[in-house]
Amino acid sequence: xxxxxxxxxxxxxxxxxxxxxxxxxxxxxxxxxxxxxxxxxxxxxxxxxxxxxxxxxxxxxxxxxxxxxxxxxxxxxxxxxxxxxxxxxxxxxxxxxxxxxxxxxxxxxxxxxxxxxxxxxxxxxxxxxxxxxxxxxxxxxxxxxxxxxxxxxxxxxxxxxxxxxxxxxxxxxxxxxxxxxxxxxxxxxxxxxxxxxxxxxxxxxxxxxxxxxxxxxxxxxxxxxxxxxxxxxxxx
Amino acid sequence: xxxxxxxxxxxxxxxxxxxxxxxxxxxxxxxxxxxxxxxxxxxxxxxxxxxxxxxxxxxxxxxxxxxxxxxxxxxxxxxxxxxxxxxxxxxxxxxxxxxxxxxxxxxxxxxxxxxxxxxxxxxxxxxxxxxxxxxxxxxxxxxxxxxxxxxxxxxxxxxxxxxxxxxxxxxxxxxxxxxxxxxxxxxxxxxxxxxxxxxxxxxxxxxxxxxxxxxxxxxxxxxxxxxxxxxxxxxxxxxxxxxxxxxxxxxxxxxxxxxxxxxxxxxxxxxxxxxxxxxxxxxxxxxxxxxxxxxxxxxxxxxxxxxxxxxxxx
Numbered sequence: 277x278x279x280x281x282x283x284x285x286x287x288x289x290x291x292x293x294x295x296x297x298x299x300x301x302x303x304x305x306x307x308x309x310x311x312x313x314x315x316x317x318x319x320x321x322x323x324x325x326x327x328x329x330x331x332x333x334x335x336x337x338x339x340x341x342x343x344x345x346x347x348x349x350x351x352x353x354x355x356x357x358x359x360x361x362x363x364x365x366x367x368x369x370x371x372x373x374x375x376x377x378x379x380x381x382x383x384x385x386x387x388x389x390x391x392x393x394x395x396x397x398x399x400x401x402x403x404x405x406x407x408x409x410x411x412x413x414x415x416x417x418x419x420x421x422x423x424x425x426x427x428x429x430x431x432x433x434x435x436x437x438x439x440x441x442x443x444x445x446x447x448x449x450x451x452x453x454x455x456x457x458x459x460x461x462x463x464x465x466x467x468x469x470x471x472x473x474x475x476x477x478x479x480x481x482x483x484x485x486x487x488x489x490x491x492x493x494x495x496x497x498x499x500x501x502x503x504x505x506x507x508x509x510x511x512x
Numbered sequence: 513x514x515x516x517x518x519x520x521x522x523x524x525x526x527x528x529x530x531x532x533x534x535x536x537x538x539x540x541x542x543x544x545x546x547x548x549x550x551x552x553x554x555x556x557x558x559x560x561x562x563x564x565x566x567x568x569x570x571x572x573x574x575x576x577x578x579x580x581x582x583x584x585x586x587x588x589x590x591x592x593x594x595x596x597x598x599x600x601x602x603x604x605x606x607x608x609x610x611x612x613x614x615x616x617x618x619x620x621x622x623x624x625x626x627x628x629x630x631x632x633x634x635x636x637x638x639x640x641x642x643x644x645x646x647x648x649x650x651x652x653x654x655x656x657x658x659x660x661x662x663x664x665x666x667x668x669x670x671x672x673x674x675x676x677x678x679x680x681x682x683x684x685x686x687x688x689x690x691x692x693x694x695x696x697x698x699x700x701x702x703x704x705x706x707x708x709x710x711x712x713x714x715x716x717x718x719x720x721x722x723x724x725x726x727x728x729x730x731x732x733x734x735x736x737x738x739x740x741x742x743x744x745x746x747x748x749x750x751x752x753x754x755x756x757x758x759x760x761x762x763x764x765x766x767x768x769x770x771x772x773x774x775x776x777x778x779x780x781x782x783x784x785x786x787x788x789x790x791x792x793x794x795x796x797x798x799x800x801x802x803x804x805x806x807x808x809x810x811x812x813x814x815x816x817x818x819x820x821x822x823x824x825x826x
Binding site for chain 2: 287290295297429434474499
């Protein structure tokens with residue numbers, strides 16, 4: 277374990293936001309530090325913080341400078357971030373088994389996502405299998421094996437970036453993105469897997485689709501997934 | 513109490529001050545590109561600054577109020593008619609039921625804001641009436657306005673009868689409090705969060721040289737073209753959060769300023785962030801306009817933000 281002394285660090289994002297960085301790489305432990313800081317700020321709000329946006333390795337904090345000065349905010353965030361870092365140290369270069377263990381040991385809620393793999397709902401399953409030197413059934417078996425951690429939501433409303441894809445399923449994006457990916461689609465792009473909550477254009481390889489409604493504005497909260505929760509895919 | 517759309521113009525949407533608190537779910541703020549003009553229009557007609565109004569882009573609409581209304585148009589300069597009368601922008605204007613409001617020749621700028629006393633009573637979506645076209649939600653059925661739409665107008669915030677609206681007409685937004693629109697704006701920026709991803713010459717260039725607004729400019733972002741900005745290392749970072757005003761620099765070295773419908777996360781280094789009070793200047797820019805960036809310290813930027821909060825006309 278080699279905690280980098282330059283983190284956590286707090287950088288300005290204009291005059292009304294800062295980003296709190298825990299590192300500069302994709303790492304499940306760094307991501308959990310982000311979620312832990314986010315959870316602390318939500319449980320015990322600092323006056324003047326308007327909104328937080330958790331991402332892979334940093335937390336964007338949007339604030340109202342009329343309610344809290346930049347200095348006071350930085351002091352409060354640095355204190356909380358250091359606590360979080362001390363409580364959940366990150367280690368360099370985890371392999372997928374270690375990631376798997378870390379996600380397994382987390383305490384956040386688990387959401388089961390029933391997925392129809394392949395066929396019309398997963399048009400790229402065959403290409404992923406070919407690229408990975410596996411059968412379609414093996415791809416499904418390996419994709420449904422781990423527990424995933426929702427690293428962040430971004431790109432489009434409700435789109436979930438998941439950590440924990442087995443490295444054996446790494447497949448590059450489509451050369452030409454599709455104009456419309458149906459809501460509920462499950463995709464692979466490089467070492468990432470993700471879920472489309474809304475129909476949008478996209479370049480991920482689509483291996484399946486869930487009938488679960490991931491976004492319903494009449495529901496509270498309207499999104500099924502949030503950064504930090506864990507996901508298990510079930511083949512149906 | 514409706515506003516009928518006779519001709520929607522090029523792109524007219526319903527906007528309020530935005531959908532805040534949803535960025536963690538990937539939902540951008542939306543809202544007006546030029547918040548200064550939008551607040552001014554609202555305040556002139558007696559609305560709260562964040563009431564829902566129309567954002568009008570490049571080619572203006574023709575509207576037909578079905579009742580007596582008090583309106584104000586601020587932002588881009590259009591030749592404006594109410595019935596047979598030429599009426600001024602940046603003023604509260606009383607329009608009798610049945611008289612049309614028409615936008616004719618555009619003279620400057622890209623976006624105008626039409627507020628009507630009572631606001632546009634579109635149903636709120638996740639707490640806001642702002643239209644987000646890529647998501648197909650908010651505003652009026654999640655889309656740009658179309659011929660034949662009949663937008664409901666909310667109750668007057670002060671319960672004023674028609675004759676009182678007439679009395680309130682004529683109020684003007686002082687010139688001194690309007691944004692200093694120009695085809696060659698200087699946009700002040702707070703450097704970072706990833707300016708250390710660039711060569712020192714690139715930062716020097718970014719802060720000194722002109723960048724031209726390209727036709728790839730919309731509510732999501734404004735792409736600029738100039739001498740490329742060289743990254744020190746890889747031109748990609750681990751994706752992190754964006755705000756309106758974030759200046760992303762993709763591998764081609766050409767800056768993109770993220771605007772109100774921006775994606776909430778991005779994977780290109782951000783050299784700087786345009787301060788909020790200067791975003792209206794960029795919102796009104798047209799392809800071919802030339803922008804420059806100037807550095808500003810955080811404390812000075814925060815002081816400007818305090819001053820920029822819309823004040824009622826004196």
